[in-house]
């Protein structure tokens with residue numbers, strides 16, 4: 180009970196933080212065309228609706244574009260070190276599923292492009308081009324571990340777009356200052372995601388929890404990190420990558436196949452609504468999150484000490 184309350188309180192703060200940043204970004208982007216007070220109220224009204232998918236407003240989606248990575252973090256929430264063969268996700272599948280997802284919504288606050296390490300993904304330029312074409316997306320974050328400095332001129336130009344922000348995860352042993360200097364020089368927006376600890380999501384082995392335990396865990400978890408992998412819209416990265424890796428048994432009840440040509444957009448929209456009301460998903464049986472087992476662990480602790488591709 181105590182842990183449930185704790186999770187609820189954390190979640191409320193998390194949401195408030197998200198809400199604060201969403202309003203702040205809107206005011207920042209629109210204050211020149213609007214009176215600042217009017218702009219603030221417009222932003223509050225707009226974002227109040229965002230937490231209700233009924234209105235077609237949507238808060239957040241993660242798009243992993245590659246499983247290539249320059250690090251091997253022991254507790255990676257996206258299970259990246261489990262991939263024996265690291266590769267980019269197929270661009271045609273990414274393109275079709277992103278377009279299909281955008282048809283299902285009216286507006287989304289954040290899309291996070293990640294991996295793996297997104298700057299290792301050979302498809303990052305194309306993905307950013309597809310995302311930037313849509314005016315339904317307000318913010319595009321590229322989440323990086325800070326080890327790679329982008330070199331491609333086309334990519335740099337896209338990163339300068341005012342809707343794009345680089346989010347550098349601050350890892351204790353990575354010298355991300357070179358990337359920071361580069362972003363300042365190129366006038367690319369960025370922020371540093373400072374973290375003091377990570378949480379242990381577990382080793383992904385099946386735990387055989389009861390339905391009651393799974394439902395309690397899911398309530399505690401309150402995950403908002405929806406994740407798009409292989410054309411499938413999943414409720415969290417453990418579910419999307421777990422299914423991709425074959426660790427979590429493929430279960431059609433737990434995701435929407437955006438590429439299913441037999442479904443209309445209306446049906447896909449309803450399916451997302453149904454998914455958002457789920458009591459738990461199969462992946463929770465392969466996860467510690469939302470339970471007492473999810474202990475604090477050091478940030479980005481490496482499986483082996485070698486850091487590849489660090490510039």
Ligand SMILES: C[S@@+](CC[C@H](N)C(=O)[O-])C[C@H]1O[C@@H](n2cnc3c(N)ncnc32)[C@H](O)[C@@H]1O
Pocket residue numbers: 248254255256257293294295296297322323324325347348372376377378379380
């Ligand atoms: C899976 S990473 C992918 C992007 C990039 N490779 C990176 O590390 O920033 C996305 C985000 O998840 C965070 N993350 C990964 N595992 C985590 C864990 N066990 N607990 C908390 N945050 C975690 C990372 O710090 C990062 O900000």
Ligand code: SF4
Pocket residue numbers: 248249250251252255256257258259260294295296324479
């Ligand atoms: S840097 Fe670490 S957290 Fe990010 S994807 Fe790679 S292994 Fe996962």
Ligand code: SF4
Pocket residue numbers: 396397400401402414415416417418460462463464465466467468469
């Ligand atoms: S698998 Fe379940 S408990 Fe784990 S992060 Fe996803 S929704 Fe939460």
